[in-house]
Amino acid sequence: MKRWGITIPLTGVPLTAHRELIERLPDLGYTDAWSAETAGTDAFSPLLLASQWAPRLRLGTAIVPVYTRGPGLLAMSAATLAEVAPDRFVLGIGTSSPVIVNQWNAAEFTEPYGRTRDTLRFLRSALAGEKVTERYPTFAVDRFKLERVPPKPPKIMLAALRPGMLKLAAREADGAITNWLAPTDVPKVRAEVGPEVELVARIFVCPTEDADAARALGRMLISSYLTVPVYAAFHEWLGRGELLAPMHKLWAAGDRKGANAAIPDEVVDDLIVHGSLDACRERVRAYTENGLDTPVIALLPTGGDPAAQVEGLAPR
Structure with a gap:
């Protein structure tokens, strides 16, 4: 087992109250902190704080929708994190859902595979510092160039569920991010991306008996x-x-x-x-034993102390 992640921020905990816990995560055995973006915090702000509180953590977005920011703004947001956390930031992008994209953000949810592919290709160029003028199949960019190019472009991973997007992630991205699966489902997903591609999954954990x-x-x-x-x-x-x-x-x-x-x-x-903290930790480990590289725990509220639960779910 090489990596062990946690989703931040924790439900019910103010963002600024996370500092003490995040500072302790590396010593507890956590290697990663990943954010999400639905209707709570944005994906980048918690990672910006964590980058200063725990400089040893790898930080990732899982995920940022490709529709809810323009391509240039998405590149700027990613470049900012890559600057403050050089070689430690992973940009996870994906389609999100029609509810989030269309109903909540007034954007058109069209051609999800193509929009993800084109956004990935644009970001590769933009984050490398290139001036981008390109008519992609799903959008066009004219003369965009980052004013602050990160010292090293971040890795980019794709949210992927079924074979088409999983294969795109394996072919053009630096990894695949998935969720809502059982340990026994991991081999089927792994077979689509191959053995060398990093596979990340958010795992919903409810530590209660x-x-x-x-x-x-x-x-x-x-x-x-x-x-x-x-x-x-x-x-x-x-x-x-x-x-x-x-x-x-x-x-x-x-x-x-x-x-x-x-x-x-x-x-x-x-x-x-x-189940118990011990049972939950072993169940998460079962994902890694079935081929998952990076489990990212999403702690569900139980009424218990979330900081103590994060400590109890740390790898042994």
Whole structure:
């Protein structure tokens, strides 16, 4: 096991109150801190703080949507992190979802594969300090050049679920980022990217021995995420289509409560890590034993002390 990551910021903890914990992460055994971007903090600000609080951590975005910033702004944001954390910042980009892109950010969610590919190619050029004038298939850029070129371009990883995007990540990016999978799903994903490509996954961890509470929270998350078309297709590909069919039917009919209840325990237990701290840590390790390079724990709220839970989930 080489890498062990945590998602920041922690739910319910003010951003500035993270300093003491983040300073301790490397000594606890964490190698990585990764952010996310939905409707909480933006992806870059927590990493900017962490870059100063814990200079040994690798920092990554998982992920920044390719639609919600213009290509130039995305390059500037990435270059800023690459400047303050040279050789320690990984830019993870991806499509996000139609809700986040269209309904929350008033952008058009079109040609997700092409937009991700074109954004990756633009960023490669821009972050290397080139002046970019290019008509890509999904957008055009005219005479963009960074005024502050990072000392070393950051690595760029792609959010990827199914074979097309996974193969693009293997072919043109520096790694693939995935989520919402079980340890036993990792070999199927790994087969698409090959043995040499770094594979990162966010893993949802609910450290409580109250299985009913953990499953109730897990069901709400699963119905919210796995009804999104790209995740529905992902789990169809992974082989959970039949198990999740009742959830999809009830969700489409507007019965949210019924959809949650229709999710089998085995699906929740596959996708949500729960139990004692020791049991959760070993379950996360099972992902690495099945071929995952970088597990990134996303700590779910249990009412316990999140800092103590992060400490308890550190690798042994």
